[in-house]
Amino acid sequence: xxxxxxxxxxxxxxxxxxxxxxxxxDNAQIxxxxxxxEENRNVxxxxxxxxxxxxxxxxxxxxxDKNWKRFESKTQSKKIRILPSLGIAASIAxxxxxxxxxxxxxxxxxxxxxxxxxxxxxxxxGSGENxxxxxxxxxxxxASGNISVDSKENKLVYSASNGIDVIENNTLIVPRAGFxxxxxxxxxxxxxxxxxxxxxxxxxxxxxxxxxxxxEAYFDVAHNKEKPFVVRTSDMDVRVLGTVFNVNxxxxxxxxxxxxxxxxxxxxxxxxxxxxxxxxxxxxxFVNGVGENEFKLKEVDVSQYLAWKxxxxxxxxxxxxxxxxxxxxxxxxxxxxxxxIEEEYFTGDISRDKSLKSVLNVLELSTNVKFxxxxxxxxxx
Amino acid sequence: xxxxxKGHICFANGExxxxxxxxxxxxxxFCVFASKFISDQFVCEDIVQDSFLKVWESGENMFDxxxxxxxxxYKTIRNKSLNHIKHVKIEEKYSEDFLQEVESEEYLLSSVVxxxxxxxxxxxxxxxxxxxxxxxxxxxxxLKNKEIAEDLNLSVATVKSHKMxxxxxxxxxxxxxxxxxxxxxxxxx
Numbered sequence: 001x002x003x004x005x006x007x008x009x010x011x012x013x014x015x016x017x018x019x020x021x022x023x024x025x026d027n028a029q030i031x032x033x034x035x036x037x038e039e040n041r042n043v044x045x046x047x048x049x050x051x052x053x054x055x056x057x058x059x060x061x062x063x064x065d066k067n068w069k070r071f072e073s074k075t076q077s078k079k080i081r082i083l084p085s086l087g088i089a090a091s092i093a094x095x096x097x098x099x100x101x102x103x104x105x106x107x108x109x110x111x112x113x114x115x116x117x118x119x120x121x122x123x124x125x126g127s128g129e130n131x132x133x134x135x136x137x138x139x140x141x142x143a144s145g146n147i148s149v150d151s152k153e154n155k156l157v158y159s160a161s162n163g164i165d166v167i168e169n170n171t172l173i174v175p176r177a178g179f180x181x182x183x184x185x186x187x188x189x190x191x192x193x194x195x196x197x198x199x200x201x202x203x204x205x206x207x208x209x210x211x212x213x214x215x216e217a218y219f220d221v222a223h224n225k226e227k228p229f230v231v232r233t234s235d236m237d238v239r240v241l242g243t244v245f246n247v248n249x250x251x252x253x254x255x256x257x258x259x260x261x262x263x264x265x266x267x268x269x270x271x272x273x274x275x276x277x278x279x280x281x282x283x284x285x286f287v288n289g290v291g292e293n294e295f296k297l298k299e300v301d302v303s304q305y306l307a308w309k310x311x312x313x314x315x316x317x318x319x320x321x322x323x324x325x326x327x328x329x330x331x332x333x334x335x336x337x338x339x340x341i342e343e344e345y346f347t348g349d350i351s352r353d354k355s356l357k358s359v360l361n362v363l364e365l366s367t368n369v370k371f372x373x374x375x376x377x378x379x380x381x
Numbered sequence: 382x383x384x385x386x387k388g389h390i391c392f393a394n395g396e397x398x399x400x401x402x403x404x405x406x407x408x409x410x411f412c413v414f415a416s417k418f419i420s421d422q423f424v425c426e427d428i429v430q431d432s433f434l435k436v437w438e439s440g441e442n443m444f445d446x447x448x449x450x451x452x453x454x455y456k457t458i459r460n461k462s463l464n465h466i467k468h469v470k471i472e473e474k475y476s477e478d479f480l481q482e483v484e485s486e487e488y489l490l491s492s493v494v495x496x497x498x499x500x501x502x503x504x505x506x507x508x509x510x511x512x513x514x515x516x517x518x519x520x521x522x523x524l525k526n527k528e529i530a531e532d533l534n535l536s537v538a539t540v541k542s543h544k545m546x547x548x549x550x551x552x553x554x555x556x557x558x559x560x561x562x563x564x565x566x567x568x569x570x
Contacts, residue, residue, distance in 0.1 A: 004452040007490045011497035018502065018521055019548065043491045047498050052518055055503040059409045061422070067408055068401065071430055075437055 014047060121180050123156070126168035126202065133180075158185040158202060167206075171199040174215070177332035184211075187222035188229065191309045194329045195250070216248040218309045221263070235287050236295070240265040245277075246305050252325045257284040259305040267295055313350045313359070320344045320369065324378070331356045333376045344369070393445040404433055407451070410500040411458055417492045418462035418483050428465065432457040455493050505551050513550075516543040 010033050013026050034041050121133040133156070148157045156172065174180045174192045182190045185203050192198060196215025209229040221229045221240050231238040233249045235256045243263020249256045258267055260277040267283040268274040275283045275295040282298045282305075285291075307314030313330075315323060323346060324335045330352065344367050350359055360371040360378065370381040388400040408429060415425035432454055444450045463484060482488055502521070506514050519529045530537045 001449070001452055001456065003486075003490065004456060004493065005448050007493050008448060008451055008455075008497050011494045012501065014494070015498050015501040015505075019505070019517075019551065039487055039491055040494075043494050046495065047502075050499060050502070052503070052506055052521075055499055056507070058413050059500070059503055062409045062412050062426070064405055064408045067426060067430065068404055071404060071433060074430070074434060 014044065018047075121154075121175065121178050122173040124171040124173065126170065154179060155181040155183065157183040168202045169199055170202055171197060173197050175332070176329050184209075184222075186224060186227075189220040189222075191218040193217065193308050194332075213247055214249055216246070216250055216308070218244075218246045218306060220244045235269060236283070236285050237268050238265050239268065246302075246309075248305070250325075250329070251287055252322050253319075254288045255284050255286050257282050257305075259300060259302050261302050261306065307349065308352070311352045313352055315346045315348055315350075317345050317347055320346065320363075320367065323363070327356070327359065327378075333373075333378055335378045335380060337380045339381070390450070392447065392450075396446060398447065400437065403450075407454070408433075410496055411454060413500070414455065414492060414496040415458050415462055417488075417496075418459065419465060424465060425462075428458055428461045431461060451497075455489070459489050459492075505547075508550060509547050513543045513547040516540055517547050520544065 010030060013030055016026070017030060034044060122130055123133055124130045148159070172180060172182055172192065174194060174196045176195045178192075178194050180192045182192065182198070182200075184190065184200055186209060188209070190198065190211075193216040196213070196217055198211060198213050198215075198217060200211040201209075204227060207227060209224070209227050210232060211230070212232045214233065217231075219229075219231065219240075221243050229240045231240075231247055233247065233256065235249065236247075236258060238245065238247055238258050240263060243265060244261040245263070245265055246259045246261070248258075258265065258277065259282045260279050262279055264276065264278065266274055266276045269285075272285075272293055272295060275297055277283055277297075280299060280302060282300045284296045284298060285294070286296075301316070304314045304316050313323075313326065320343060327333070328335060333356065346363070346366065348362075348366075350362055354362075356378075357373060360373060364370055372379040372381060389397055390400050390403060391397050411429045411432070412422070412425045415428050416422065419425055419428070435457055436450070436454070444453065466480065466483065506517055509517060515533055516529055516535075519532060524532065526537050526540050529535075530540045533540070535543075
């Protein structure tokens with residue numbers, strides 16, 4: 001690569017030389033290069049003789065703008081953002097209003113909570129010490145392992161210790177509007193969505209690998225037949241052998257669920273009959289009364305449930321109120337209803353890269369509802 | 382270099398450019414470079430697109446400056462071109478001699494120098510007004526101010542002022558190349 005870079009530099013010097021006199025040093029660089037090979041002298045000569053009209057002909061045959069558009073669409077194929085006003089609408093952002101019931105939820109001004117300024121991701125160590133993720137230092141000493149932090153990637157990596165049998169737990173707390181990536185000491189990768197807490201041992205000791213989750217996380221579990229991996233949550237435990245799955249305990253829709261991408265998992269809790277999942281299946285548990293004592297099995301399109309990990313909001317017949325709950329969590333805002341609204345349903349994907357304003361715009365264009373954003377509150381009009 | 386949010390490329394040396402600008406500025410140049418290996422223009426465009434995509438998706442790679450990124454692009458395009466040639470070798474019946482030549486490092490290096498310089502020259506002249514452009518084209522041919530003035534039926538003073546305007550524009554357009562201001566250009570040297 002160095003040789004290549006040098007030649008690019010020489011090219012730029014030659015260009016400069018053609019227009020003006022160069023500094024002694026630069027001239028010397030070109031001369032030295034010319035001395036080295038006959039090939040170099042040939043190239044130099046060719047450049048001197050080139051005609052502008054030839055160049056023009058060569059470069060202008062290429063439609064740069066068209067190519068840029070082509071390129072753009074390749075880079076955005078994973079993040080679909082459709083604004084109905086562009087007329088592409090129909091196939092992607094479809095609304096079908098099923099006014100099933102009137103959603104009644106009116107907040108009084110006095111009940112509004114002033115929200116905290118953006119909080120950082122925090123790590124609670126075995127000692128009980130609660131520190132900001134920014135304060136975690138490279139190679140920090142823990143009783144039974146090592147951590148390294150990659151702040152650009154929002155990532156924390158644990159490396160296995162050597163034969164230390166102390167069980168030390170750490171807890172990673174991702175606040176609202178946060179997102180974090182964690183690699184456990186066995187190599188298991190975990191992505192944590194906003195408003196999520198994960199407690200895990202620094203080093204996996206014993207015959208089980210056990211973590212505790214509250215919120216939403218996507219796991220890519222390192223294969224280890226000898227030590228099954230178990231994710232414990234308050235309403236559902238997920239037991240795996242080596243696999244990829246997403247667990248969500250937020251209860252946005254009154255349910256807690258696990259979606260399996262690859263491998264095999266078994267969900268259980270207390271006396272509830274266990275359920276084994278195959279890829280493309282979801283185990284769901286309703287936590288608000290009806291059907292609370294069973295896990296329901298569903299075939300699903302997993303991509304919808306994993307979209308958050310790739311920075312996309314993915315909705316498939318999702319109610320407006322559920323969408324707003326997700327938005328509240330991701331952007332750390334609160335919704336205020338100034339009137340009753342009919343429930344509406346959406347299907348579409350919105351990139352999470354967008355500002356809250358843009359996302360609300362997209363929703364507005366597809367619906368009868370109007371939003372007004374004031375600071376950290378979304379008013380529904 | 383990381384491709385950050387909103388399509389910015391940030392280099393280790395602190396420089397920052399928009400991916401879109403980098404693409405639009407260099408796309409044609411890289412296509413012409415690819416055409417030194419492959420004759421089909423559409424295949425060339427595809428290869429260059431794929432190479433840009435590689436950069437876009439790299440995210441983690443660290444380049445210290447624009448120079449490294451450009452070198453990476455040339456290398457990637459050349460490798461993809463060679464792969465393509467090897468693939469279609471049988472159908473297109475490329476001669477062994479041709480293959481040997483285009484595979485050589487010599488070929489890569491001289492092509493890079495050629496294309497990098499040519500494109501700069503082209504851009505330099507293209508952005509100028511017709512009058513400035515004419516003056517510069519003649520200057521590049523090696524003519525002295527007096528000769529240019531005669532040729533274009535202008536006064537020497539006008540020729541010099543056209544040159545001044547041209548170089549000012551060039552410095553702005555091609556800042557990565559022109560680091561130093563020289564007033565010597567206006568005089569015949």
